Amino acid sequence: MDFDGTAAVFKALGDVHRLKALHFLATADAGCCSTGQGICTCDVQEWLGLSQATTSHHMKILVDTGFVTAEKRGRWTYYTLSERGLQVAGTALQALLVHVPVARQAAV
Template identity: 75%
Template sequence: MNFDGTAVVFKALGDVHRLKALHFLATADAGCCSTGQGVCTCDVQERLGLSQPTTSHHMKILVEAGLVTSEKRGKWTYYTLSAQGLHLARTPISALLTAVPQTQEEAV
């Protein structure tokens, strides 16, 4: 297991604004966004209620962690969730759950 990479993913997930951005990307439909071409920085900014530089900073962290992919189109950057990156977050949790004694798991 790559503990450094896992730590980067969980650090990215450790901020409420980034969690809200991920939720927005997961639930946004193609017509929801101002350009109609996907979720761009301006749409995330509007949803989060943050300044453009702050929004871009949060999105950059999500991209660097591999949780989100970005595509530059003209002056706009468009974002999508990365299944591979989200798998990086799920795998260590699944591994830990298999190590939990059966008696504790039944209590949950």
Template identity: 45%
Template sequence: MTTQTDCQATAPARVSIDPEEAAELAVGFKALADPNRITLLTLIAAEQKGEACVCDLTEPLGLGQPTVSHHLKVLVDAGFLSREKRGTWSYYSLVQGALPELFHAMTERTDQ
């Protein structure tokens, strides 16, 4: 049986996180919590030009354009993708360093 004193002696130091920062991190992780969004990120990352049009992303996902556009918007809002409008089409590219920054922000708290 573990006593209160034993728990306190072995418990890791607590690191607090600002509620606003926690909310920002949650947006990023929530955006990544959907398999279609992960697929979109990998499809865009695999593009030779480093960008993809919505019209090129619907078929690989087997989803309609409005659904793909919604997922892309979530990824843009979370800071993982940038969007450039060209005429009637939108082109998306990865924001360099966004994924590593998210994971670094989380692990810097757990590595202490």
């Protein structure tokens, strides 16, 4: 297991703004400036209520950890969800879950 990479993935999930950004990308409707090929930075920024620089910082972390892909078009970047970060997190949790005693699993 790549402990450093896995820790980075969970660290990315440990921020409320990044969780909100992921949720927004997953649930954004056609009312935003989405072209069907990603969600524009301006929409993410508006949803989060953060400055452009802070939004870009959070999105870069999500891109670097594989939760999101980014495509630059003109002056804007468009984001889409990616499976890689979710797979890393899920695999790490599954690897731990198999070691939980059966009686405790039932209580969860």
